Amino acid sequence: MPTEQDFIALVSKFFKEHPRIRLGPGDDAAVITEISTQEFVISVDAMVEDVHFHRNWLEIEDLGYRALAAALSDIAAMGAIPLTFLVNLGIPADFSLANVEELYNGFKTLGDEFCISPSGGNFYRSPKISIGVTVIGEVRRDMEVRRCCAQAGDVIAITGDVGRVAAAIHLLKDPFLSQMVNHKVKADVVSKFRRPKPRINEMQSILRNTSEVHAAIDISDGLASDILKIAQLSGLEAVLYEEKIPVHPSVNFIAEKLHKPVWQLVASSGEEFELLVVLPKEELQKLRSANINLTEVGEFRPTFKPTVKIRRSIGEEVEFTTGFDHFVNPLDL
Amino acid sequence: MPTEQDFIALVSKFFKEHPRIRLGPGDDAAVITEISTQEFVISVDAMVEDVHFHRNWLEIEDLGYRALAAALSDIAAMGAIPLTFLVNLGIPADFSLANVEELYNGFKTLGDEFCISPSGGNFYRSPKISIGVTVIGEVRRDMEVRRCCAQAGDVIAITGDVGRVAAAIHLLKDPFLSQMVNHKVKADVVSKFRRPKPRINEMQSILRNTSEVHAAIDISDGLASDILKIAQLSGLEAVLYEEKIPVHPSVNFIAEKLHKPVWQLVASSGEEFELLVVLPKEELQKLRSANINLTEVGEFRPTFKPTVKIRRSIGEEVEFTTGFDHFVNPLDL
Structure with a gap:
């Protein structure tokens, strides 16, 4: 059975160099350079087997795509653009290294559209597939779009x-x-x-x-x-x-x-x-x-x-x- | 049975004003002000029932404390100080609003030591308690401590x-x-x-x-x-x-x-x-x-x-x- 280190080694190759990501996967945390005219926008989302989907409804690659899409959607609504994301992945015992690679290919397909890649993560055994995604995006200071503030007549x-x-x-x-x-x-x-x-x-x-x-x-x-x-x-x-x-x-x-x-x-x-x-x-x-x-x-x-x-x-x-x-x-x- | 909105309303009160957190819970994402001499340090961790603990081993308040401690520990190792955290919480059907409040009291007990509070989160039903924590911290640019770079004789x-x-x-x-x-x-x-x-x-x-x-x-x-x-x-x-x-x-x-x-x-x-x-x-x-x-x-x-x-x-x-x-x-x- 593959160990946690095998999974970490596999997914590290999905990280791409990015001018703002000073340190990607492989350390205790990811490091992102700040710019004083900007604000970070951060959101978490989860997609869990038998809560949000059944396994036979989707290809494994779709799972990665869809979990990342859900997290990106939150920062889209804030008017932000994404910089990177981190993954909290619960992996069932019947999931092989190849299955995790498929899932990350789903992240990659969507991530490539926005030039982002995973800069960190965490793996644990889980009876069901559980995909937590944290997306970090950025918006010009004071320019974020909120949920409040609709006006009569809008x-x-x-x-x-x-x-x-x-x-x-x-x-x-x-x-x-x-x-x-x-x-x-x-x-x-x-x-x-x-x-x-x-x-x-x-x-x-x-x-x-x-x-x-x-x-x-x-x-x-x-x-x-x-x-x-x-x-x-x-x-x-x-x-x-x-x-x-x-x-x-x-x-x-x-x-x-x-x-x-x-x-x-x-x-x-x-x-x-x-x-x-x-x-x-x-x-x-x-x-x-x-x-x-x-x-x-x-x-x-x-x-x-x-x-x-x-x-x-x-x-x-x-x-x-x-x-x-x-x-x-x-x-x- | 409480709805997702009930849980969101409950935990929103745990957020405390913070000079760097421009927007906390209640919108699509949290917003953090950037400072150009600094770098953000971000890490995710998970604590899942029957994978990392059994329910009778801990009080519910301990669960929150311990899940946050695990995530904070990663950024401690980078030499960073924490700014805030986000929670991805899988809640079993037998968990009441009061139980979630206990869990957040655990976050609060530890968070108060470092003047941090939860600025966002996501809730979903789950057969087991599943606590994903994303911690956002900060370190002076180029000052982060890595895992590499030990020298012979150190x-x-x-x-x-x-x-x-x-x-x-x-x-x-x-x-x-x-x-x-x-x-x-x-x-x-x-x-x-x-x-x-x-x-x-x-x-x-x-x-x-x-x-x-x-x-x-x-x-x-x-x-x-x-x-x-x-x-x-x-x-x-x-x-x-x-x-x-x-x-x-x-x-x-x-x-x-x-x-x-x-x-x-x-x-x-x-x-x-x-x-x-x-x-x-x-x-x-x-x-x-x-x-x-x-x-x-x-x-x-x-x-x-x-x-x-x-x-x-x-x-x-x-x-x-x-x-x-x-x-x-x-x-x-």
């Missing part, structure tokens, strides 16, 4: 589309449903579950073109729950327009097979890692003129009780709070 | 004493052994297992009094394995003197009951979190004159094959490589 805009992750989990869980849909529909939704894109570059483009992003968050729990966090911190009510929420045609197709309204599927779709960006309407128009692809999905209004509503296509407004909570509903516990 | 010095952790695990595992020792012996060894001291302040005192620490490491796998890492990176052979290794009388007592040579118990004693410091002999004398409490336990010699030997009291030298590997020998997997 619009809510979103990158990409929502709903495919919940649709993928339905497909992966339910062989009968899976038989009802063709290969293309499956590929459309499962691809986003396996390889979500952290919106680092999109947020950087936004911030280059406007200095008036009042709030931002990435969708990790679900559209409704995550907008609610901004609403609560800002003391406002959010209204989303059902017909404007960008939904992939394959999600519509699966919702139909499930006999569920699409918006319910969308509401419960966590780990989408799209960004929700809150800004004045005229700033959104400016971004669109700069060819930045954002969809306006709602607005903030004054309120006595912060909440999130959805304005149905038929005109009525209903409360919109069904999120996905791994905490209350882990997959298998 | 002496090896150690803080505190070694062996109590292995002795404690023997006691905790073996009720018959436990019956053979009195309360004081138990308290002596189990206290170090429950509340190990990260040697942050000791290392700072050392570095204020000498600029010639050539290498340092904290004892996490065991005296022999950890010295071996320095030996390998420095291309040298380490020799430890059996009679000089500082061992608590209660460890001698337990070794006798176990019919084991004390040095074997010491060799396999991981997670001691004492520091091994490598420096010229005259520098060690300088530190002693400054009343810094370090014990000289060995030296580095030239070699063709990096290794660690122990010079027995009877004069012979034997290879000394029995470490504790949670990887190969997790407690319960």
Whole structure:
């Protein structure tokens, strides 16, 4: 059986020289050079077998990709760019050195897009695969984008589309449903579950073109729950327009097979890692003129009780709070 | 059952204002102000039920204390001082809000000693308690102490004493052994297992009094394995003197009951979190004159094959490589 040192030796080769990382893996800690005009932005995330995924749902390489994507998504929402990451890896006894290499290849595939590599980590035996990722990023001093500070009248805009992750989990869980849909529909939704894109570059483009992003968050729990966090911190009510929420045609197709309204599927779709960006309407128009692809999905209004509503296509407004909570509903516990 | 938001709300109150932490818990990431003369030092560690401990071995408060101590110990070895930490917490279904508060009280007890508090985290459901800690510390640029760079003739010095952790695990595992020792012996060894001291302040005192620490490491796998890492990176052979290794009388007592040579118990004693410091002999004398409490336990010699030997009291030298590997020998997997 490989020892901890074997794993450390294997993954050390994934580290690449970086002008800011003075000391990478192989010592007690990683060392990063500071620059006085900047701020470090640090976030941790975890992806655990049978809590966040089942092993037969993903290739091992996808696991690394997805765990890193989740952590990067948090710093994308802050307006930061990543510098490096550290890994806290629980490895089951049936995992070989080659399996760990596959997992790190997943880190590498995504990390290469942002010129980052792992500068440290920790390994331990674990009955289940457990991937903790700490991402360190950077933002110009005072320029970080927070969750608070939406203003009444601001619009809510979103990158990409929502709903495919919940649709993928339905497909992966339910062989009968899976038989009802063709290969293309499956590929459309499962691809986003396996390889979500952290919106680092999109947020950087936004911030280059406007200095008036009042709030931002990435969708990790679900559209409704995550907008609610901004609403609560800002003391406002959010209204989303059902017909404007960008939904992939394959999600519509699966919702139909499930006999569920699409918006319910969308509401419960966590780990989408799209960004929700809150800004004045005229700033959104400016971004669109700069060819930045954002969809306006709602607005903030004054309120006595912060909440999130959805304005149905038929005109009525209903409360919109069904999120996905791994905490209350882990997959298998 | 409490939701993730309940846990987040509970632990947010443990964050204390800090001049360098611009944004603590409650957003997507923590934000730390940079200073151009400094470097960030970052390390991750994990403490997992039935891999690193059994639940009946410790109070819940000890768990928090010990997990933070382990992570702080890594940055102590780099010569850094801590700024803040982030927690990646896997919470079993039978854990209440009050239990999580106890765990955070453990973080607080130790964190208060160094004026640090948790500036972020992540929670997930988990079948076992799983505590990932990311510590962020700081050191003056180019002043970090590495594992490499021991020189032939350097002496090896150690803080505190070694062996109590292995002795404690023997006691905790073996009720018959436990019956053979009195309360004081138990308290002596189990206290170090429950509340190990990260040697942050000791290392700072050392570095204020000498600029010639050539290498340092904290004892996490065991005296022999950890010295071996320095030996390998420095291309040298380490020799430890059996009679000089500082061992608590209660460890001698337990070794006798176990019919084991004390040095074997010491060799396999991981997670001691004492520091091994490598420096010229005259520098060690300088530190002693400054009343810094370090014990000289060995030296580095030239070699063709990096290794660690122990010079027995009877004069012979034997290879000394029995470490504790949670990887190969997790407690319960």
